């Protein structure tokens with residue numbers, strides 16, 4: 001495909017996404033019906049679409065319209081590409097610009113517009129992050145690096161790097177976690193590499209790995225991952241100690257690949273429904289709660305534009321409910337671990353402060369923040385125990 005044909009395909013895909021279709025599914029459907037597109041075309045198209053979604057506000061301002069064409073025109077103007085080399089009278093290219101399109105467009109004006117954050121959210125981001133709000137918002141505008149978690153139960157980080165390099169996947173250690181690698185070359189070869197197939201590495205953001213590393217895990221502990229989802233953190237915990245490990249999720253279908261992933265990693269996980277989960281008491285309960293995902297918007301940028309104040313309130317209620325229902329599952333000397341991939345204070349410290357007001361018996365033992373301007377996705381972790389504060 002020519003560069004102009006890729007832009008035309010991106011315009012069509014973006015129009016579907018702007019009308020409400022999910023980005024991943026729209027890209028997959030496009031690839032299925034466009035057999036002429038090779039893997040390089042598909043990758044380039046994905047980059048065009050995701051970049052436009054991350055920078056949707058600023059590109060719409062530059063391009064003069066919040067449409068596929070407007071966003072792609074905005075991207076040309078931002079990147080110093082002459083739009084007439086793309087929007088031209090050629091087969092498969094986007095139609096030449098109209099005089100209205102040529103006249104439209106302006107520089108982004110406010111900080112929120114420049115940094116691609118919705119207006120309602122910008123004050124909350126500033127209240128949460130203070131002088132880190134702008135660098136974090138800026139980081140959320142760019143593509144996320146590919147991180148791997150070395151299955152330390154199976155091999156060390158250096159050994160995993162050597163096996164990956166044999167298949168053309170070159171990595172460097174990531175400082176956020178002792179098991180984390182950042183892929184610097186060959187990221188598209190990860191899933192076909194021997195290291196991945198044999199369960200020596202998993203795809204996982206380094207911040208997510210840092211959460212597992214910060215948990216007080218020891219051999220023999222009974223642990224419940226209450227919001228296990230695909231099981232990313234379940235498996236990261238399993239690699240850190242020999243645990244009696246239980247996984248639960250309100251949407252069990254989200255855990256459908258977990259048995260197979262656990263087998264590949266060589267660990268054992270019991271998948272339980274709510275009734276079974278409630279039958280035990282645990283040394284550690286991890287609540288990796290549903291959240292805005294604001295810390296991970298560079299990977300899932302649609303979320304930034306779909307989130308509104310009502311949805312945020314619903315999430316805050318769900319998070320509080322999960323804390324209340326899991327607190328009773330923690331053994332007397334156990335730990336309640338609360339995690340989000342959000343950078344918003346309301347979902348993080350304020351949520352824990354409100355829980356401790358409702359349940360004064362709990363003490364905050366540790367609180368951790370990872371922010372996207374420091375090279376990971378944004379995460380928060382709070383560790384709570386029932387033991388009283390020191391003397």
Ligand SMILES: C[S@@+](CC[C@H](N)C(=O)[O-])C[C@H]1O[C@@H](n2cnc3c(N)ncnc32)[C@H](O)[C@@H]1O
Nearest residue numbers: 227228229230231232233249250251288289290
């Ligand atoms: C942030 S995701 C979990 C990601 C997962 N821990 C990982 O590391 O891959 C949150 C999960 O919470 C689940 N969930 C939502 N409401 C819940 C509830 N009331 N109880 C338990 N799980 C819930 C969702 O289905 C979703 O899979």
